[in-house]
Amino acid sequence: GNSVTQMEGPVTLSEEAFLTINCTYTATGYPSLFWYVQYPGEGLQLLLKATKADDKGSNKGFEATYRKETTSFHLEKGSVQVSDSAVYFCALSLIKAAGNKLTFGGGTRVLVKP
Amino acid sequence: GAVVSQHPSRVICKSGTSVKIECRSLDFQATTMFWYRQFPKQSLMLMATSNEGSKATYEQGVEKDKFLINHASLTLSTLTVTSAHPEDSSFYICSAKGGLAPDTQYFGPGTRLTVL
Numbered sequence: 001g002n003s004v005t006q007m008e009g010p011v012t013l014s015e016e017a018f019l020t021i022n023c024t025y026t027a028t029g030y031p032s033l034f035w036y037v038q039y040p041g042e043g044l045q046l047l048l049k050a051t052k053a054d055d056k057g058s059n060k061g062f063e064a065t066y067r068k069e070t071t072s073f074h075l076e077k078g079s080v081q082v083s084d085s086a087v088y089f090c091a092l093s094l095i096k097a098a099g100n101k102l103t104f105g106g107g108t109r110v111l112v113k114p
Numbered sequence: 115g116a117v118v119s120q121h122p123s124r125v126i127c128k129s130g131t132s133v134k135i136e137c138r139s140l141d142f143q144a145t146t147m148f149w150y151r152q153f154p155k156q157s158l159m160l161m162a163t164s165n166e167g168s169k170a171t172y173e174q175g176v177e178k179d180k181f182l183i184n185h186a187s188l189t190l191s192t193l194t195v196t197s198a199h200p201e202d203s204s205f206y207i208c209s210a211k212g213g214l215a216p217d218t219q220y221f222g223p224g225t226r227l228t229v230l
Contacts (some may be wrong), residue, residue, distance in 0.1 A: 043118060044221035100211065102219060104158040
């Protein structure tokens, strides 16, 4: 079956620190990969995505590269801000007739302190 | 754009009662809506996929008579938890697909259900 594994949190950082959240996946096919972010009290928002090997998704200073050889899609940001405090979800999707079902990782809570 | 709302945000009910949760796409037409369940510190688990005007497709292990889904229009889907029990207490999240980015799911803020 399909699954996504991401590092457990919480991850606590100081402002301007480097952030990495590891994400690996298993899939019966060739998935699209996503990172979603959930800010306190809000819904999940798409942060970035990549649809094929070696693609790099980027948004708001975050980046993740689709690595097929290591089945990974690690999220990175070079200098975090307090406003980046949120829960981050890695997810995959296989295009099917039923339409883009998402399989999520468990989420990683990130807390950035000033 | 692409805003999805849920109502209510929190609900507390007695065991044996039914609870209805609404999911609305506010500024786009959602061809497909998804319902997820999330336990504390766990993944979002897909419960069902619903297309406007047709019956929902439930994931394996999800009781369709327990979790009734209706997708009556392109902007509204409802999830009714029937005869709720304490083990149904959870965070329920919907998402909608459509609009300008039809391959992207837009998520609602979730509904916290507590069954006493």
